[in-house]
Amino acid sequence: MSTTPAGLRIVRPAATVEPAELLDQVAAFVARFSVFPDEHCAPTLALWYAHTHAAPHFYTTPRLILDSAEPGSGKTRVLEVAQYLVRKPEMTISITTAAIFRMLADGPVTLLFDEIDAVFSAKGGGNNEDLRGLLNSGYKRSATVQRCVGDASRMKVERFPVFAPVALAGIAGAMPATITTRAITIHMRRRAPHEVAEPFRERKVEVESAPLREQLAEWLDRVGGDELAGAEPAMPDGVTDRAAEVWEPLVAIADVAGGHWPATARAAAQHFVGQAVATGVSVGTRLLADLRALFTGHEVDRMATVDVIGRLLADEESGWSDLDPRPLDARRLAKELARYGVRPGSIRVGGQVTKGYQAEGALSDAWARYLPPATEDPPSGAVTSVTAVTSQVRGVTAAGRVTATSVTPPVEPPPDPDDDATDVTDVAVTPHPAVTPLTRHVTDVTDVTATDGGA
DSSP states (O other): OEEOTTSOEEOOOSSOOOHHHHHHHHHHHHHHSBOOSSTTHHHHHHHHHHHHTTGGGSSBOOEEEEEESSSSSSHHHHHHHHTTTSSSEEEESOOOHHHHHHHGGGSOOEEEEOOHHHHHOGGGOSOOHHHHHHHHHTTBTTOEEEEEESOGGGOEEEEEEOOOOEEEEEETTOSOHHHHTTEEEEEEOOOOTTOOOOOOOHHHHHHHHHHHHHHHHHHHHHHIIIIITTOOOOOOTTOOHHHHHHHHHHHHHHHHHOTTHHHHHHHHHHHHHHHHHHHOSSHHHHHHHHHHHHHHHTTOSEEEHHHHHHHHHHOTTSSTTSBTTBOOOHHHHHHHHHTTTOOOEEEEETTEEEEEEEIIIIIHHHHHHHSOOOOSOOOTTOOSSOOOOOSOOOEEOTTSOEEOSOOOOOOOOOOOTTSGGGGOOOOOOOOOTTOOOOOSOOOSSOOOOOBSSOO
Protein backbone atom coordinates (compact mmCIF):
# COMPACT_ATOMS: atom_id res chain seq x y z
CA MET A 1 0.00 0.00 0.00
CA SER A 2 1.22 3.51 -0.78
CA THR A 3 -0.16 7.03 -0.94
CA THR A 4 -0.44 9.76 -3.54
CA PRO A 5 0.73 13.34 -2.92
CA ALA A 6 -2.86 14.15 -2.05
CA GLY A 7 -2.81 11.54 0.72
CA LEU A 8 -5.12 9.06 -1.04
CA ARG A 9 -4.27 5.42 -0.54
CA ILE A 10 -3.43 3.21 -3.48
CA VAL A 11 -4.46 -0.35 -2.77
CA ARG A 12 -2.41 -2.92 -4.67
CA PRO A 13 -4.08 -6.20 -5.65
CA ALA A 14 -3.00 -9.20 -3.59
CA ALA A 15 -1.62 -10.99 -6.65
CA THR A 16 -0.88 -10.09 -10.22
CA VAL A 17 -3.79 -11.06 -12.45
CA GLU A 18 -3.50 -13.01 -15.67
CA PRO A 19 -2.87 -10.85 -18.78
CA ALA A 20 -6.29 -11.54 -20.32
CA GLU A 21 -8.02 -10.57 -17.08
CA LEU A 22 -5.82 -7.48 -16.80
CA LEU A 23 -6.90 -6.28 -20.25
CA ASP A 24 -10.50 -7.01 -19.27
CA GLN A 25 -10.07 -4.77 -16.24
CA VAL A 26 -8.53 -1.98 -18.30
CA ALA A 27 -11.37 -2.13 -20.85
CA ALA A 28 -13.97 -2.10 -18.08
CA PHE A 29 -12.25 0.83 -16.38
CA VAL A 30 -12.21 2.85 -19.61
CA ALA A 31 -15.87 2.08 -20.29
CA ARG A 32 -16.92 3.51 -16.92
CA PHE A 33 -16.28 7.08 -18.03
CA SER A 34 -17.38 6.98 -21.68
CA VAL A 35 -20.30 5.85 -23.78
CA PHE A 36 -18.83 4.40 -26.95
CA PRO A 37 -20.56 3.82 -30.29
CA ASP A 38 -19.94 0.06 -30.31
CA GLU A 39 -18.48 -2.85 -28.36
CA HIS A 40 -15.13 -2.72 -30.17
CA CYS A 41 -14.01 0.65 -28.78
CA ALA A 42 -13.14 -0.15 -25.15
CA PRO A 43 -11.13 -3.32 -26.01
CA THR A 44 -9.27 -1.42 -28.73
CA LEU A 45 -8.40 1.36 -26.30
CA ALA A 46 -7.21 -1.20 -23.73
CA LEU A 47 -4.90 -2.76 -26.33
CA TRP A 48 -3.66 0.64 -27.53
CA TYR A 49 -2.88 1.77 -23.98
CA ALA A 50 -1.07 -1.54 -23.39
CA HIS A 51 1.00 -1.15 -26.55
CA THR A 52 2.44 2.17 -25.32
CA HIS A 53 4.29 0.18 -22.64
CA ALA A 54 5.82 -2.08 -25.29
CA ALA A 55 6.22 0.38 -28.18
CA PRO A 56 10.04 -0.01 -28.44
CA HIS A 57 9.52 -3.68 -29.35
CA PHE A 58 7.42 -2.86 -32.42
CA TYR A 59 8.32 -1.44 -35.80
CA THR A 60 5.18 0.70 -35.89
CA THR A 61 3.02 2.49 -33.35
CA PRO A 62 -0.49 3.14 -34.69
CA ARG A 63 -1.93 6.62 -34.25
CA LEU A 64 -5.17 6.73 -32.28
CA ILE A 65 -7.71 9.27 -33.58
CA LEU A 66 -10.79 10.34 -31.63
CA ASP A 67 -13.06 12.49 -33.76
CA SER A 68 -16.66 13.66 -33.71
CA ALA A 69 -19.10 15.71 -35.73
CA GLU A 70 -19.70 18.14 -32.86
CA PRO A 71 -17.91 19.32 -29.69
CA GLY A 72 -18.99 17.83 -26.38
CA SER A 73 -18.78 14.26 -27.66
CA GLY A 74 -16.35 12.86 -25.12
CA LYS A 75 -13.04 12.96 -26.98
CA THR A 76 -11.22 14.89 -24.26
CA ARG A 77 -12.59 12.54 -21.61
CA VAL A 78 -10.98 9.57 -23.32
CA LEU A 79 -7.62 11.37 -23.31
CA GLU A 80 -8.04 12.38 -19.66
CA VAL A 81 -8.50 8.75 -18.64
CA ALA A 82 -5.77 7.59 -21.01
CA GLN A 83 -3.09 9.70 -19.34
CA TYR A 84 -3.37 7.50 -16.26
CA LEU A 85 -2.96 4.24 -18.18
CA VAL A 86 -0.36 4.87 -20.88
CA ARG A 87 3.43 5.03 -20.57
CA LYS A 88 4.96 8.48 -19.95
CA PRO A 89 1.93 10.59 -20.98
CA GLU A 90 2.32 14.11 -22.34
CA MET A 91 -1.07 15.79 -22.70
CA THR A 92 -1.17 18.98 -24.75
CA ILE A 93 -3.35 21.18 -26.92
CA SER A 94 -0.49 23.18 -28.38
CA ILE A 95 3.07 22.05 -28.92
CA THR A 96 5.70 22.90 -31.49
CA THR A 97 7.47 20.39 -33.67
CA ALA A 98 10.80 21.41 -32.16
CA ALA A 99 9.50 20.77 -28.65
CA ILE A 100 8.29 17.31 -29.62
CA PHE A 101 11.50 15.99 -31.13
CA ARG A 102 13.61 17.45 -28.34
CA MET A 103 11.31 15.84 -25.78
CA LEU A 104 11.60 12.51 -27.60
CA ALA A 105 15.38 12.66 -27.44
CA ASP A 106 15.12 11.18 -23.95
CA GLY A 107 13.02 8.24 -25.19
CA PRO A 108 9.45 7.67 -26.38
CA VAL A 109 6.62 9.40 -24.59
CA THR A 110 2.92 8.99 -25.30
CA LEU A 111 1.69 12.21 -26.85
CA LEU A 112 -1.99 12.93 -26.15
CA PHE A 113 -2.91 15.82 -28.44
CA ASP A 114 -6.32 17.44 -27.89
CA GLU A 115 -8.08 19.91 -30.23
CA ILE A 116 -5.92 18.78 -33.13
CA ASP A 117 -8.54 20.11 -35.56
CA ALA A 118 -7.45 23.65 -34.65
CA VAL A 119 -3.92 22.78 -35.74
CA PHE A 120 -4.77 21.33 -39.14
CA SER A 121 -7.89 23.35 -39.93
CA ALA A 122 -7.56 25.72 -42.89
CA LYS A 123 -9.04 28.46 -40.70
CA GLY A 124 -6.20 28.12 -38.25
CA GLY A 125 -3.67 29.55 -40.66
CA GLY A 126 0.04 28.97 -40.40
CA ASN A 127 2.10 26.17 -41.87
CA ASN A 128 1.86 22.87 -39.98
CA GLU A 129 3.58 20.68 -42.55
CA ASP A 130 6.48 20.06 -40.16
CA LEU A 131 4.13 18.72 -37.50
CA ARG A 132 2.23 16.61 -40.01
CA GLY A 133 5.48 15.17 -41.30
CA LEU A 134 6.68 14.41 -37.78
CA LEU A 135 3.44 12.62 -36.86
CA ASN A 136 3.62 10.63 -40.09
CA SER A 137 7.26 9.61 -39.87
CA GLY A 138 7.14 8.99 -36.10
CA TYR A 139 4.78 6.13 -36.82
CA LYS A 140 7.83 3.95 -37.59
CA ARG A 141 10.64 3.15 -35.19
CA SER A 142 13.48 4.06 -37.55
CA ALA A 143 12.26 7.61 -38.18
CA THR A 144 14.41 10.63 -37.34
CA VAL A 145 14.44 14.33 -38.11
CA GLN A 146 17.66 16.14 -38.91
CA ARG A 147 18.39 19.54 -37.41
CA CYS A 148 21.44 21.79 -37.34
CA VAL A 149 22.65 22.41 -33.79
CA GLY A 150 25.42 24.53 -32.34
CA ASP A 151 26.67 28.00 -33.12
CA ALA A 152 27.80 29.18 -36.53
CA SER A 153 31.41 28.10 -36.03
CA ARG A 154 30.57 24.61 -34.76
CA MET A 155 27.36 23.81 -36.60
CA LYS A 156 26.60 20.13 -37.04
CA VAL A 157 23.66 18.00 -38.11
CA GLU A 158 22.01 16.03 -35.34
CA ARG A 159 19.41 13.30 -35.87
CA PHE A 160 16.50 13.27 -33.43
CA PRO A 161 14.33 10.14 -33.08
CA VAL A 162 10.61 10.85 -33.46
CA PHE A 163 9.13 7.39 -32.89
CA ALA A 164 6.36 7.64 -30.29
CA PRO A 165 2.73 6.62 -29.65
CA VAL A 166 0.34 9.47 -30.44
CA ALA A 167 -3.38 9.97 -29.75
CA LEU A 168 -5.15 12.83 -31.52
CA ALA A 169 -8.59 14.24 -30.67
CA GLY A 170 -10.54 16.76 -32.74
CA ILE A 171 -13.56 17.58 -34.86
CA ALA A 172 -13.98 15.25 -37.82
CA GLY A 173 -12.84 16.35 -41.24
CA ALA A 174 -9.71 18.33 -40.39
CA MET A 175 -7.26 15.44 -40.09
CA PRO A 176 -4.84 14.95 -43.03
CA ALA A 177 -5.36 11.68 -44.88
CA THR A 178 -1.69 10.83 -44.47
CA ILE A 179 -2.31 10.61 -40.72
CA THR A 180 -5.69 8.85 -40.84
CA THR A 181 -4.26 6.02 -42.95
CA ARG A 182 -1.77 5.36 -40.16
CA ALA A 183 -4.43 5.43 -37.47
CA ILE A 184 -7.23 3.63 -35.73
CA THR A 185 -10.14 6.07 -35.72
CA ILE A 186 -12.94 6.01 -33.16
CA HIS A 187 -15.87 8.21 -34.13
CA MET A 188 -17.28 9.60 -30.91
CA ARG A 189 -20.76 11.07 -30.52
CA ARG A 190 -22.74 12.88 -27.88
CA ARG A 191 -24.48 10.84 -25.24
CA ALA A 192 -28.17 10.30 -25.71
CA PRO A 193 -30.45 11.33 -22.80
CA HIS A 194 -30.77 7.72 -21.64
CA GLU A 195 -27.01 6.99 -21.74
CA VAL A 196 -25.06 7.37 -18.51
CA ALA A 197 -21.33 7.58 -17.82
CA GLU A 198 -19.59 7.81 -14.48
CA PRO A 199 -18.42 11.35 -13.65
CA PHE A 200 -14.69 11.91 -14.05
CA ARG A 201 -12.98 12.65 -10.74
CA GLU A 202 -9.28 13.10 -11.38
CA ARG A 203 -7.96 12.01 -7.98
CA LYS A 204 -10.21 8.97 -7.94
CA VAL A 205 -9.19 7.98 -11.46
CA GLU A 206 -5.51 8.46 -10.59
CA VAL A 207 -5.77 6.18 -7.57
CA GLU A 208 -7.82 3.43 -9.19
CA SER A 209 -5.85 3.37 -12.42
CA ALA A 210 -2.41 3.13 -10.80
CA PRO A 211 -2.46 -0.66 -10.20
CA LEU A 212 -3.67 -1.24 -13.77
CA ARG A 213 -0.94 0.93 -15.29
CA GLU A 214 1.76 -0.65 -13.16
CA GLN A 215 0.67 -4.18 -14.02
CA LEU A 216 0.52 -3.34 -17.73
CA ALA A 217 4.07 -1.99 -17.54
CA GLU A 218 5.35 -5.00 -15.57
CA TRP A 219 3.67 -7.58 -17.83
CA LEU A 220 4.77 -6.03 -21.11
CA ASP A 221 8.28 -5.39 -19.85
CA ARG A 222 8.50 -9.07 -18.90
CA VAL A 223 7.26 -10.50 -22.20
CA GLY A 224 8.28 -7.76 -24.64
CA GLY A 225 11.70 -8.86 -25.82
CA ASP A 226 10.86 -12.55 -26.02
CA GLU A 227 7.27 -12.65 -27.26
CA LEU A 228 6.52 -9.30 -28.93
CA ALA A 229 9.73 -8.34 -30.71
CA GLY A 230 9.50 -9.76 -34.20
CA ALA A 231 5.94 -11.03 -33.73
CA GLU A 232 4.06 -11.61 -36.99
CA PRO A 233 0.44 -12.23 -35.96
CA ALA A 234 -1.98 -13.58 -38.53
CA MET A 235 -4.43 -10.93 -39.66
CA PRO A 236 -8.14 -11.44 -40.32
CA ASP A 237 -9.69 -11.17 -43.77
CA GLY A 238 -9.70 -7.64 -45.14
CA VAL A 239 -6.86 -6.39 -42.94
CA THR A 240 -3.88 -6.14 -45.28
CA ASP A 241 -1.02 -3.84 -46.27
CA ARG A 242 -1.04 -0.56 -44.29
CA ALA A 243 -4.03 -1.66 -42.21
CA ALA A 244 -2.20 -4.82 -41.15
CA GLU A 245 0.85 -2.74 -40.26
CA VAL A 246 -1.34 -0.49 -38.09
CA TRP A 247 -2.99 -3.35 -36.23
CA GLU A 248 0.00 -5.65 -35.84
CA PRO A 249 1.15 -4.35 -32.40
CA LEU A 250 -2.34 -4.60 -30.91
CA VAL A 251 -3.05 -8.06 -32.30
CA ALA A 252 0.37 -9.28 -31.14
CA ILE A 253 -0.39 -8.13 -27.60
CA ALA A 254 -3.82 -9.79 -27.74
CA ASP A 255 -2.22 -13.08 -28.84
CA VAL A 256 0.19 -12.97 -25.90
CA ALA A 257 -2.65 -12.18 -23.49
CA GLY A 258 -4.67 -15.18 -24.64
CA GLY A 259 -8.23 -15.96 -23.58
CA HIS A 260 -10.81 -14.24 -25.75
CA TRP A 261 -8.42 -11.44 -26.70
CA PRO A 262 -7.01 -12.86 -29.95
CA ALA A 263 -10.53 -13.14 -31.34
CA THR A 264 -11.61 -9.82 -29.81
CA ALA A 265 -8.66 -7.94 -31.33
CA ARG A 266 -9.20 -9.40 -34.79
CA ALA A 267 -12.91 -8.62 -34.70
CA ALA A 268 -12.07 -5.03 -33.76
CA ALA A 269 -9.49 -4.82 -36.55
CA GLN A 270 -12.03 -5.95 -39.14
CA HIS A 271 -14.59 -3.51 -37.76
CA PHE A 272 -12.40 -0.41 -37.79
CA VAL A 273 -10.66 -1.23 -41.06
CA GLY A 274 -14.01 -1.83 -42.71
CA GLN A 275 -15.32 1.43 -41.26
CA ALA A 276 -12.31 3.34 -42.58
CA VAL A 277 -12.74 1.87 -46.06
CA ALA A 278 -16.46 2.64 -46.05
CA THR A 279 -15.98 6.30 -45.25
CA GLY A 280 -13.51 6.62 -48.10
CA VAL A 281 -10.63 9.02 -48.40
CA SER A 282 -11.18 10.66 -51.78
CA VAL A 283 -13.67 11.61 -54.46
CA GLY A 284 -12.04 9.03 -56.69
CA THR A 285 -12.68 6.03 -54.46
CA ARG A 286 -16.25 7.16 -53.89
CA LEU A 287 -16.71 7.44 -57.65
CA LEU A 288 -15.30 3.95 -58.17
CA ALA A 289 -17.71 2.58 -55.56
CA ASP A 290 -20.70 4.25 -57.19
CA LEU A 291 -19.67 3.02 -60.64
CA ARG A 292 -19.38 -0.52 -59.37
CA ALA A 293 -22.86 -0.22 -57.90
CA LEU A 294 -24.19 1.10 -61.23
CA PHE A 295 -22.67 -1.66 -63.35
CA THR A 296 -23.78 -4.30 -60.87
CA GLY A 297 -27.28 -2.95 -60.34
CA HIS A 298 -27.95 -2.84 -64.09
CA GLU A 299 -26.06 -6.09 -64.73
CA VAL A 300 -24.08 -4.68 -67.64
CA ASP A 301 -20.48 -4.87 -68.71
CA ARG A 302 -20.39 -1.50 -70.49
CA MET A 303 -22.14 1.82 -70.17
CA ALA A 304 -22.21 5.02 -72.22
CA THR A 305 -20.76 8.12 -70.59
CA VAL A 306 -24.10 9.91 -70.92
CA ASP A 307 -25.78 7.08 -69.03
CA VAL A 308 -23.15 7.06 -66.30
CA ILE A 309 -23.49 10.80 -65.74
CA GLY A 310 -27.28 10.72 -65.87
CA ARG A 311 -27.63 7.92 -63.35
CA LEU A 312 -25.10 9.41 -60.93
CA LEU A 313 -26.80 12.79 -61.03
CA ALA A 314 -30.24 11.19 -60.61
CA ASP A 315 -29.31 10.07 -57.10
CA GLU A 316 -29.88 13.24 -55.08
CA GLU A 317 -28.13 11.85 -52.01
CA SER A 318 -24.92 10.99 -53.82
CA GLY A 319 -23.59 14.54 -53.99
CA TRP A 320 -22.55 14.28 -57.65
CA SER A 321 -24.99 17.03 -58.62
CA ASP A 322 -23.11 19.51 -56.42
CA LEU A 323 -19.43 18.74 -56.79
CA ASP A 324 -17.18 21.71 -56.04
CA PRO A 325 -19.78 23.24 -56.75
CA ARG A 326 -20.73 22.21 -60.31
CA PRO A 327 -22.42 18.93 -61.18
CA LEU A 328 -20.27 16.03 -62.29
CA ASP A 329 -19.76 16.11 -66.05
CA ALA A 330 -17.99 13.89 -68.58
CA ARG A 331 -14.76 15.85 -68.34
CA ARG A 332 -14.56 15.64 -64.54
CA LEU A 333 -15.55 11.97 -64.67
CA ALA A 334 -12.71 11.21 -67.08
CA LYS A 335 -10.24 13.24 -65.03
CA GLU A 336 -11.05 11.46 -61.77
CA LEU A 337 -10.93 8.00 -63.33
CA ALA A 338 -7.70 8.69 -65.24
CA ARG A 339 -5.80 8.64 -61.94
CA TYR A 340 -6.69 4.95 -61.70
CA GLY A 341 -5.75 4.18 -65.30
CA VAL A 342 -9.40 4.14 -66.42
CA ARG A 343 -10.24 6.02 -69.63
CA PRO A 344 -13.34 6.23 -71.79
CA GLY A 345 -13.33 4.46 -75.10
CA SER A 346 -15.55 3.73 -78.06
CA ILE A 347 -18.18 1.13 -77.29
CA ARG A 348 -21.21 -0.14 -79.14
CA VAL A 349 -24.49 -0.07 -77.27
CA GLY A 350 -27.82 -0.91 -78.85
CA GLY A 351 -26.39 -0.76 -82.33
CA GLN A 352 -24.82 2.67 -81.84
CA VAL A 353 -21.19 3.60 -81.31
CA THR A 354 -20.62 5.98 -78.42
CA LYS A 355 -18.06 6.92 -75.82
CA GLY A 356 -18.28 5.06 -72.56
CA TYR A 357 -16.69 2.67 -70.09
CA GLN A 358 -16.30 -1.09 -69.93
CA ALA A 359 -16.13 -3.07 -66.72
CA GLU A 360 -13.59 -5.51 -68.07
CA GLY A 361 -10.04 -4.26 -67.96
CA ALA A 362 -8.89 -1.10 -66.19
CA LEU A 363 -12.19 -0.41 -64.41
CA SER A 364 -12.55 -3.85 -62.83
CA ASP A 365 -8.84 -3.72 -61.96
CA ALA A 366 -9.39 -0.40 -60.15
CA TRP A 367 -12.35 -1.86 -58.26
CA ALA A 368 -10.20 -4.76 -57.09
CA ARG A 369 -7.30 -2.53 -56.04
CA TYR A 370 -9.08 0.38 -54.36
CA LEU A 371 -12.40 -1.00 -53.05
CA PRO A 372 -13.14 -3.68 -50.48
CA PRO A 373 -14.58 -6.95 -51.79
CA ALA A 374 -18.35 -6.72 -52.19
CA THR A 375 -20.38 -9.47 -50.57
CA GLU A 376 -23.99 -8.70 -51.38
CA ASP A 377 -26.00 -10.74 -53.87
CA PRO A 378 -26.89 -9.06 -57.17
CA PRO A 379 -30.29 -7.36 -57.09
CA SER A 380 -33.06 -9.47 -58.54
CA GLY A 381 -34.87 -8.29 -61.64
CA ALA A 382 -32.07 -5.96 -62.72
CA VAL A 383 -32.17 -4.79 -66.31
CA THR A 384 -29.86 -6.45 -68.82
CA SER A 385 -29.52 -3.66 -71.33
CA VAL A 386 -28.35 -0.08 -71.18
CA THR A 387 -30.79 2.69 -71.99
CA ALA A 388 -29.91 6.34 -72.26
CA VAL A 389 -30.69 8.64 -69.38
CA THR A 390 -32.00 12.13 -70.09
CA SER A 391 -32.53 15.02 -67.72
CA GLN A 392 -36.28 14.95 -68.37
CA VAL A 393 -38.17 13.50 -65.43
CA ARG A 394 -41.81 12.98 -66.34
CA GLY A 395 -43.32 10.83 -63.66
CA VAL A 396 -43.42 10.80 -59.88
CA THR A 397 -44.75 7.85 -57.93
CA ALA A 398 -47.15 8.21 -55.04
CA ALA A 399 -44.30 7.56 -52.64
CA GLY A 400 -42.40 10.52 -54.01
CA ARG A 401 -39.94 8.42 -55.93
CA VAL A 402 -38.79 9.91 -59.19
CA THR A 403 -39.11 7.70 -62.27
CA ALA A 404 -38.30 8.44 -65.88
CA THR A 405 -41.21 7.53 -68.15
CA SER A 406 -39.61 8.68 -71.35
CA VAL A 407 -36.03 8.36 -72.37
CA THR A 408 -34.49 9.21 -75.69
CA PRO A 409 -31.23 7.72 -76.95
CA PRO A 410 -28.51 10.29 -77.51
CA VAL A 411 -27.91 11.32 -81.09
CA GLU A 412 -24.48 10.19 -82.14
CA PRO A 413 -22.62 11.32 -85.28
CA PRO A 414 -21.83 8.67 -87.91
CA PRO A 415 -18.71 6.76 -87.03
CA ASP A 416 -15.47 8.01 -88.46
CA PRO A 417 -13.87 5.36 -90.67
CA ASP A 418 -10.53 6.16 -88.98
CA ASP A 419 -12.00 5.92 -85.49
CA ASP A 420 -11.21 2.92 -83.32
CA ALA A 421 -14.96 2.49 -82.94
CA THR A 422 -15.16 0.81 -86.36
CA ASP A 423 -13.45 -2.17 -84.77
CA VAL A 424 -16.10 -2.51 -82.08
CA THR A 425 -18.19 -5.62 -82.44
CA ASP A 426 -21.93 -5.09 -82.19
CA VAL A 427 -22.78 -7.54 -79.44
CA ALA A 428 -25.54 -7.63 -76.91
CA VAL A 429 -24.80 -6.09 -73.55
CA THR A 430 -24.39 -8.91 -71.05
CA PRO A 431 -23.83 -9.00 -67.34
CA HIS A 432 -20.24 -8.99 -66.22
CA PRO A 433 -19.82 -11.99 -63.89
CA ALA A 434 -16.84 -10.54 -62.04
CA VAL A 435 -18.69 -7.47 -60.87
CA THR A 436 -20.24 -7.81 -57.46
CA PRO A 437 -22.39 -5.23 -55.78
CA LEU A 438 -21.39 -2.71 -53.17
CA THR A 439 -23.54 -0.82 -50.75
CA ARG A 440 -24.54 2.40 -52.52
CA HIS A 441 -23.46 5.76 -51.39
CA VAL A 442 -21.11 6.35 -48.49
CA THR A 443 -21.47 9.49 -46.42
CA ASP A 444 -18.51 11.77 -45.88
CA VAL A 445 -18.94 11.95 -42.12
CA THR A 446 -19.78 8.87 -40.08
CA ASP A 447 -21.67 8.70 -36.83
CA VAL A 448 -19.76 9.85 -33.82
CA THR A 449 -20.31 9.13 -29.78
CA ALA A 450 -20.23 10.91 -26.41
CA THR A 451 -19.00 10.73 -23.01
CA ASP A 452 -19.49 12.76 -19.95
CA GLY A 453 -17.79 16.08 -20.64
CA GLY A 454 -14.94 16.74 -23.00
CA ALA A 455 -14.76 18.31 -26.38
